[in-house]
Amino acid sequence: MELDTIAAISTPMGEGAIAIVRVSGEDAIAIADKLYKGKESLTNVPTHTIHYGYIIDPETNDTIEEAMVTVLRAPKTFTCEDIVEINCHGGLVSVNRVLQVLLNQGARLAEPGEFTKRAFLNGRIDLSQAEGVIDLIRAKTDRAMNIALGQVEGRLSKKITKLRQALIETVAHVEVNIDYPEYDDVEMMTHDVLKEKALYVRDEIDKLLTTAEQGKILREGLATVIIGRPNVGKSSLLNSLVHENKAIVTDVPGTTRDVIEEYVNVRGVPLRLIDTAGIRETEDIVERIGVERSRQVLKEAELILLVLNYGEELSPEDEALFEAIEGMDAIVIVNKVDVDQKIDLDRVKQLADERPVITTSMVKDEGIDDLEEAIKQLFFAGNIDAGDITYVSNSRHIALLNQAKRSVNDALEAIELDVPIDMVQIDVTRAWELLGEIIGDAMHESLIDQLFSQFCLGK
Template identity: 35%
Template structure:
């Protein structure tokens, strides 16, 4: 039972034109009427102009927006104070409300109350935080889809399918003497489970891609010295981020940059040129470059179009064989592109560029095509860009897989039902029908103050 009233700034405590202070809880109206120059009636969705006062002292001229439970974001009585955006003014109003009986809110506590009051589910709650922290158009789309709750029906559909299977099995367990009542064959069970698992697997796959896009794609630039790696970094960043020189081995450490490329955020990593060397410092840089391969989401192998393919480049192609990659032929301005030999790269993504001419459009297009935007950004696609949510769905997938294997191996149906019950319960966890208070507190503590 929530019985206290919380207050916090809903906008950052910085110098700005207007600041918003949010007050939520059973005493919201009582508290505002202790400090406001007019009586705020408990009527739904009204705006009142007046002054915040500490006894006879006027603190600020404000607009009061008032909401009556349950018709508010938190599901409680809510007052939002639109005051002038000075840091001092904002903190004085908050301090005054705390003095009158409010409690300063914890980070994310307004969203937590909205969840506890059944105004939003856990997927929507996570979407609020994702929306605030979105760094590109795609992550914004994911968050908005989930916030609008347009795809919650998928989770409910999967739970209903599982419940239907569980019910059929339980009828057979409880009433074995009634043939045909709720009877479902092993063949029908496996068919339903295969179909359900395929849908769950698809969402997991899309969600993992979505998670990468949400966090920013780690793009690693690899190649021999003087193939144009640093020039490529600068062209993508549109600034002189890395030193460019005709001298081989200029880059000896990791150089990083972050850019928004339309719907994508790229975390670009430029590395030392890969070659045999006796220079100890350069060796360290080359070792660091190879170590970066494991954490890269996408590798750009940069090759000088005007040179023969070297043993060092062939080694890089071997080292990155299991990574998502694009073969980037730079300095295309120095040769006739039609004479470029590409026989060794038949099944590869290839981009022909000229960094000196800032001609990298084919590479940008290849990067875009590496991610399934059409499928990811459909309004009815469920993309869970949160590790905990993806982990829960992977557990659901495993329980369904176990149930399938047990049926195929002729295990008793009551053993099959144990896994199905677990999968059904975890889908409830995903939308917050079952939750642990400690996990809930940890989750919302990551939110902004006032959210």
């Protein structure tokens, strides 16, 4: 496969100690050598070595940067192509000047994710591993990072490949029996054998899908909405979980006028935490807009943190909030236990309907540990293990696994109806193809382009 030479800045833009400009392609070393001034030519140095020198503009002979230049020769590189990485000072002007000179000498500016795309196209990684790279970059907790790392290393790929092998062997037996029925030494493919293989594949798919909900949470974060009447401590709760004063806290009801969003790691569970305006009837136009936005995000929430005031009796508005979250995953937080009790806790527990009820005091920093443990128990039964478990966390993978399972179920149903084996084979082959889409064995080019466009520039 012949691809042109690409270049891009591979470190975040801004001021820093070091910035890296990466070049990949057949002419990467030759192009970099045009602007490198050191003890020896980059075309003569051994692979996987780093060299000190200066970056010059070949057209003016002006010195642009002092740099360390790494030379990596194909095929033992990330893209399976020649790669040069120029380590220069991390300033906006300097790194852009280095990139511009590379482009002037014949390199092309890389598209988002193009380096990883080349690793896929050149056969170094499959599609699920490539998607693991972006999950690794976006991981918000240690456990999410471990799951992504396992995917990059091919843990999911190996399982999918094993299932596809079982299916293709079954299809091959069917084909042999159809094409060469006269051979007695060929194992006759019976409905029983086919059923056994199909049941095995379905069970393995089910095992993967059982991790899907938890894996998706660890990958994307749990959309968590804090709701309650004004001045019950919602913003104080957000600040306590984030360990930072992200939201303004006052004794004045209606201080929070808009939705505030922040990511937080709660015992390995990433929460996309959303603080809302206090839900109440109000004549204030701005506050009313905030209340309406609060009701909107409530519909999209995966976890509700309903905050009540320990020092006030339950109001009709509180009871209306319980009605609004009926059937949703929720934790009820009775805040301000540092003041005299006026709330009826028995009534709160009745309204909570077996959902956790936690008492807290944001002023004294009490009850936060209990809240964090309740969140962990609610979604992970207290145990988050990203070690030996192969989590399926990608929505595309989950959808394809479900489709493959349906095809296997169609095959099993056909077997029960004593449908001819060559007809059952159609559903088995379809399941094999769907599993192949997970690892990129059968993908449309447009979909591949769409997936890699989600990457940052330079990766």
